[in-house]
Amino acid sequence: MANKKELRIGLIGCGFMGRTHSNGYNRVSNFFPDLEYRPVLQAVCSRTESKVKTFAEQWGYKSWETDWKTLIARDDIDAVDICTPNNMHAEIAIAAANAGKMILCEKPLSRTLEEGEKMVEIIKKTGVKNTVWYNYRRIPAVTLAKQIIDSGKLGRIFHYRANFLQDWTISPELPQGGEGLWRLDAAAAGSGVTGDLLAHCIDTAIWLNGSIEDVSAMTETFIKERVHQASGKVQKVDIDDACIFHCHFDNGSLGVFESTRYARGHKAQYTFEINGENASIRWDLHDLNRLEYFDHNDDSIVRGWRSIHVTDGDQPYMDKWWVPGLSIGYEHSFVHHVADFLKSLETGEPCSPTFEDALVTQKVCEAVIESGKSRSWKTIN
Numbered sequence: 001m002a003n004k005k006e007l008r009i010g011l012i013g014c015g016f017m018g019r020t021h022s023n024g025y026n027r028v029s030n031f032f033p034d035l036e037y038r039p040v041l042q043a044v045c046s047r048t049e050s051k052v053k054t055f056a057e058q059w060g061y062k063s064w065e066t067d068w069k070t071l072i073a074r075d076d077i078d079a080v081d082i083c084t085p086n087n088m089h090a091e092i093a094i095a096a097a098n099a100g101k102m103i104l105c106e107k108p109l110s111r112t113l114e115e116g117e118k119m120v121e122i123i124k125k126t127g128v129k130n131t132v133w134y135n136y137r138r139i140p141a142v143t144l145a146k147q148i149i150d151s152g153k154l155g156r157i158f159h160y161r162a163n164f165l166q167d168w169t170i171s172p173e174l175p176q177g178g179e180g181l182w183r184l185d186a187a188a189a190g191s192g193v194t195g196d197l198l199a200h201c202i203d204t205a206i207w208l209n210g211s212i213e214d215v216s217a218m219t220e221t222f223i224k225e226r227v228h229q230a231s232g233k234v235q236k237v238d239i240d241d242a243c244i245f246h247c248h249f250d251n252g253s254l255g256v257f258e259s260t261r262y263a264r265g266h267k268a269q270y271t272f273e274i275n276g277e278n279a280s281i282r283w284d285l286h287d288l289n290r291l292e293y294f295d296h297n298d299d300s301i302v303r304g305w306r307s308i309h310v311t312d313g314d315q316p317y318m319d320k321w322w323v324p325g326l327s328i329g330y331e332h333s334f335v336h337h338v339a340d341f342l343k344s345l346e347t348g349e350p351c352s353p354t355f356e357d358a359l360v361t362q363k364v365c366e367a368v369i370e371s372g373k374s375r376s377w378k379t380i381n
């Protein structure tokens with residue numbers, strides 16, 4: 001470890017995502033020992049002193065701050081990791097880039113397309129290394145899907161369908177805004193399920209199946225008013241509680257996407273299925289180590305859906321973990337993202353999705369929201 005180069009991390013925000021990223025930094029050098037770099041948990045920042053102190057102790061940060069501007073100004077920080085609510089992403093990223101820091105930003109890139117464009121502009125101007133944490137790309141079964149598609153095994157693609165279903169906002173008693181519940185407040189989040197959940201589906205879809213040409217969406221806000229935690233008053237809810245859209249991909253295939261926080265019984269069920277002329281693939285986050293694959297070229301008497309347990313050493317990332325047959329989980333996708341980011345420092349290659357890649361997802365999200373409002377098709381430029 002002593003001869004490794006250090007990447008000194010300054011994490012801003014210590015909620016759920018702060019924990020997933022910190023776990024990634026803590027684990028990566030144990031499981032990816034050949035990397036030239038190792039992350040050092042230099043500082044963590046959150047407004048509440050008691051909270052940030054406890055977080056720093058729990059996850060092993062060397063120091064803590066309560067003002068993110070102070071953290072960015074420190075010359076012992078190489079990379080800023082943004083884990084705040086979405087309304088802070090742009091301001092922090094712009095300040096960090098101007099200070100010459102690398103940036104790892106939690107998804108979605110931004111609250112609005114306009115903010116995202118400013119973030120990409122500053123990245124281009126300063127040239128700082130950057131990435132956005134769309135973590136599901138780095139679940140081995142999903143990475144394997146990418147390899148199978150890129151090998152051409154599916155042939156021409158006809159259909160792409162994806163769902164991200166949850167049920168945690170059904171109660172009208174749930175307030176909007178504040179810690180943990182900022183996802184229900186449009187001023188903090190930008191949008192509802194579109195930016196929070198469908199953004200994952202869109203990122204994976206573009207990665208696996210190429211660009212989206214146009215979209216037609218339906219959005220709904222089932223609970224129209226909720227108490228706001230900041231004001232204590234009942235306020236209008238401006239997020240989309242559910243969103244369904246269909247689209248054309250540039251490769252000629254058709255896409256169908258659905259996301260909601262009102263699917264009783266579903267906690268975080270992300271699924272996708274891709275149908276090609278020769279083969280199909282499907283994946284389910286609730287069984288994340290498996291990739292299902294149907295190959296029409298198989299001998300007809302044994303033809304059927306295969307359930308591939310993606311835990312073998314020659315499958316993506318799995319040579320780094322246990323022995324064949326033993327599973328890994330959700331948290332490992334973040335370890336993989338850290339490993340790929342550190343590798344990209346060695347190679348000089350971008351670590352995808354970059355801010356520019358994530359801006360494309362942002363464009364689709366914005367078009368989806370506009371289409372839902374106007375009940376019309378929107379073209380993606």
Ligand code: SOE
Pocket residue numbers: 166196197200268
């Ligand atoms: C929302 O509940 C959420 O935590 C998202 O914000 C994450 O991005 C998603 O991966 C799981 O669900």
